[in-house]
């Protein structure tokens with residue numbers, strides 16, 4: 001009974017999460033705040049991929065980093081497997097960090113150029129005090145082959161690898177400590193387009209093999225579509241829509257989502273779609289618009305949108321939108 005209850009429970013529940021960065025004036029006092037993440041709520045089910053999509057600067061990376069507590073939150077909760085990450089002691093956080101790993105956008109800058117791949121991959125095991133020296137080496141060799149590299153790569157340095165291979169090393173490093181959750185922050189956007197699908201397919205294969213749960217962050221909705229079970233769309237620190245991937249693509253509700261989807265090239269011959277054109281520039285998160293944060297760019301905006309922030313509503317099962325039109 002307790003086992004079933006635990007397995008039904010989401011792996012991660014993010015509730016009302018806010019992360020504001022202080023902007024300090026000449027005297028060191030806080031004069032303004034960048035509202036990078038502004039009241040975000042969503043859950044991650046075990047074994048699924050939740051894609052987080054939005055334009056550059058909308059707060060995706062900050063959201064991922066705050067959940068892993070690489071940066072401290074301003075407000076809210078991130079309940080990982082029943083326990084709030086933000087209430088954890090240092091020892092609890094260290095244990096949780098073993099379970100929650102991150103794959104970064106730029107694999108090169110996240111790999112120490114002076115260390116051989118074997119040492120880079122072994123490091124997380126050393127930090128967490130896992131295994132004997134021989135067990136650690138065996139684990140490195142096993143993971144190297146699982147990510148499509150070879151045993152002989154053990155002695156090479158990061159500069160001897162291509163971009164795609166380096167990202168495989170980044171993924172291998174995350175896998176070393178047997179995590180359950182991996183936050184993938186733009187894992188292909190620094191790579192050549194020709195190898196995007198190799199890396200995405202590798203992530204899918206590893207997910208099936210190890211039963212991983214992914215929070216997959218990217219600005220390109222076609223990539224997010226390919227890997228995600230559900231998608232959340234962010235704008236200026238807020239999640240404006242979230243739904244199962246098929247629902248979101250079949251019936252996008254928020255104008256921002258419609259605009260993102262209308263920019264995706266049509267692949268079927270003869271198919272046409274309406275282009276949704278947004279007005280204005282993206283406002284600064286230092287001074288987000290009043291009312292609905294999207295109203296300055298929304299072609300459907302009314303007086304109400306300028307005055308009142310829309311509540312998040314579930315319009316069909318699992319499909320949430322924050323917009324006065326619904």
Ligand SMILES: Nc1ncnc2c1ncn2[C@@H]1O[C@H](COP(=O)(O)OP(=O)(O)OP(=O)(O)O)[C@@H](O)[C@H]1O
Pocket residue numbers: 021022034035036054055056057058059060061062063219285
């Ligand atoms: N350490 C920081 N101090 C101050 N402002 C920050 C800091 N980190 C991020 N920001 C600001 O927070 C906002 C959200 O940034 P974030 O990097 O999370 O967005 P993003 O959607 O991941 O964009 P990108 O894909 O370009 O990285 C931006 O306005 C950014 O300038």
